Amino acid sequence: MPRAQLIDQFSEAAINVGAEVISVDSISAAADYIFAKIEGSLLVPSFSSGARFKLKSALKKAGVSTEVDNFRAVAEAAEGGITGVNFAIADTGTLVLESTAEDIRLATTLPPKQFALLDPGKIVADGMEAVKPLRQMHQRDSRNYIAYVTGPSRTADIERVLTIGVHGPKELFILLVPGLSDDFLEM
Amino acid sequence: MNKQRSKDYRQRVDQALATPKLQDALHQFGDAFLISREKAFAGHDFEALRGNISAMKTEVRENHDELLQQFIDNAKAAGTIIYQAKTAADANRYITDLAKKKGAKLAVKSKSMVSEETHLSAALEKAGIQALETDLGEWIVQLAGQRPSHMVMPAIHMFKEEIADLFSKETGQQEPAEIEHLVEVARNQLRQSYLDADIGITGANIAVAETGGIALITNEGNARLASTMPKVHVALVGIEKLVPTLEDAARIIQVLPKNATGQLLTSYVTWIRGAVPCAGEDKEFHIVLLDNGRSALAESPQCRDALNCIRCGACANVCPVYQSVGGHVFGHVYIGAIGIILTAFYHGLDNAAELVKACIGCRSCVAVCPSNIDLEEIILHLREKVGDDEGIGAGKALVFRKVMQNRKLFHTMIKAASFLQKPVTRGERTIRHLPLFFSPLTEWRTLPAVADRALRDSFSQKSQKIDKPRYRVALFGGCANDFLYPELGLDLIEVMNALDVEVYYPLEQNCCGIPAIYSGEKETAVELAKQNIKAMLADNPDYVLTTCPTCAMALKHNFVEHLKDNPAWAERAEQLSKITIDAASFILNQLAGAELFADLAKSEKITYHDSCHLKRGVGVWQEPRHLIEKSGHELVEMEHADRCCGFGGSYSLTSHPDISKKILQDKVADIQASGATCVAMDCPGCMMQIRGGLEKSDVPIRAQHTIELLAEALRNK
Ligand code: SF4
16 A cells, blocks of 8 residues: 555544544654643653654753653653654554553553654554564564554443543544654664 | 242343333444444455454364463563463462462452453452452442443443442542543542552453463553553463464454444553563563363363354344343353353353343344354253253153154144134133243233144145146245144245246154254254154155245254264255255245246335344345335335344243343334334244234234235235
8 A cells, every 4th residue: 555545544543533643744843732732741751763853852942841750750640641653553543652661651551641753654554464563573572562552542331432531541642753763663 | 949040030030121221221232333343344354354263263272282382481481470270269369369478458450351250359359458440341330349241341231320329439529420520530539549559450352372472452541551550460361362373363353343342443452471661670470371161161062162252242232132131131240142151161050051041042143253153053052951951841841852753743732722722812822831832821912823724734725736847846834834824835835836836745844843952952853853854855855945944944054963973864964955945035046036026016115024043044134125125015124124023932932021022022113113014024933923012012014924925916916
């Protein structure tokens, strides 16, 4: 499938499950967007594409109040968390996050707002195609905690009414940043 | 003991049937589920997908020991501690001991049906450790002191007002009964517990041999928290969750959410392998692999397909019995069709004994199962086992063995019943145990009288003038056509003659045996199969026609199954199976005869009821519709055309008349709402049920067999 079509399909599926998909052209534009979205603090764990593009300082520069360590203590009070994305799955609008590092998990499970930086070049067609990079991750590391994230957290446990944001994030913002990374094994 | 058990069970049924609010909710859920499920599978080939899953799971079962060892080796290599629990008690003991050793006070649990199976929370509480459910539905059920009534939606039986009351008690303030607010209350109430907990307990949807890791398929995000925050993570996993590779896991993930809730994918799929980092150290990760009856299930050739289940819960969603009484009645811990089977193996046949009889046999579960499990067949097998263990009742056994196996006696008694019913009111029956004909008077449905002259006695008198017949076919009448609706058989002769087909009626034919199977009396069913094969093949018919799809299913499928290991009979059973066909399909497919009826009918608005055994038993639903339309009628579809009418033979007569009545009421309402003046069908059993229901509620809509409508049309010529 041509790349543009994959991006469209991914975006549509992600939006259908309640995520917001925003195209930006640089890390600093992403930081500006995030600044407009939160007032409280943002958990910023370390991940390679973020380090390469100096995400932490970009966020600071944009005026976002960031937390960069000691997440177990500060996560509860944070308003958001941001990570990169290893790759995405088009047909279901899914983000794949290699979350073995605990900070990635804390940043994506506890705060009500989840931000994700995705290079739109890293999208596979479906869950079957996702197996190849998934296996490579398993081959690279001996222990894994890998998350497929599709939209914000949800429940239909009361009278079958779909309700967003039960235990996990209530909002998911997917920022498409071209040129961020072309390595499916890297976040 | 059995008597008391039955009494308690009856009481639960009555109570559930007296809760229309629950039924409404489950009906709406069933409807909405089918719509979103269809959407989710748009562009996918469900049959191919489920074929793959079923083949893969079967392969797993066949190579279970090696795959399990591979899983264990890989898991250990990644730092996982493995415990293999033979029984539920073993699993609970291991986990409580571990909790005690850690000095744990609080364990947070995410949803796990296996922990419900072992009653883990009760075991932990007994050891002084609080086990807190964090899945919203599970938490609600825990607060209410109940058990889940659905495998995917544990609190589906509860309403927001009740939930608001429960939450108010927890928070100590009045919580308004608004769903969004209640979800927020749960978020806030449970949040701190993830941080405080010493242990996180989860289940697993999949265990991957290739990696030694597990996958959790969830929506709420609580499993992610329960597996991240506490220092110790215990995953309690049934050994049937094993798959060989990541591709196989991906196949399940592709299908499970679609078939469970109509989602393309759940919010989270979490792959966990080994002791991952946790607060600057390695997490202590235990996987408890639970057997608890699974190996025994794998040993049962008739039942072991049930191990292929991926716990989507769909078999309950579409089940008319579940929709009528809910999962607290139609289930033990596991609910619905699969619940019956798992209960028998994981919680003992005794706990399943009432449930195996509560299945009406409509096969709607079989049609939606993503693992292609023939749930009905397994349930019937278990019914037979319960019948063997507990006896099916002396009266019934006598009737089946002594009467039905002796065709002459059986038929004499039916005729005697016809004689005896004369002086009494319509519907009253005197010999109560014979299938179909003899049941207590029901206040909710009229019953047809046994005809004065059975079809077998009128048949030869009907002249058939065909010079050069294209085919000579034998009619398998079945009890209802023979003794209740002989006119249907005579109509069939007319229709067939008009198409140059000669029909004859082998007199040695007997009941098809399905009523015996449904009552757990297999011995009789096998004997009847032999009698019928002999009778039907005796004169070398070109085809064997049926007017009853239950009989068609018996001749096409059950006889072959019963006799496949009997060299004297197997081939003949196959032969009969091959030439047996329902009348409507025969007209359309073998005779290409639709044209003959073109626009002959006095046009009427007709709606079509799909009989369970015609649509899901022999895969026929378009043919009769086509013939009805072709003959000049206007066809209007009712809602839920293929939902069971509630007949189920002795189900409606003796075993579960109360549930049958509820299902019939639904059907009558759908028929009425269609605006039709006639409801057509291809099954005398459905005719009996639906006619009875329409008559009793004074609805002026007639219920006719497709063949009767075609004969009517011909008479207009
Ligand atoms: S038996 Fe089939 S339909 Fe029922 S829960 Fe299991 S997989 Fe789903």
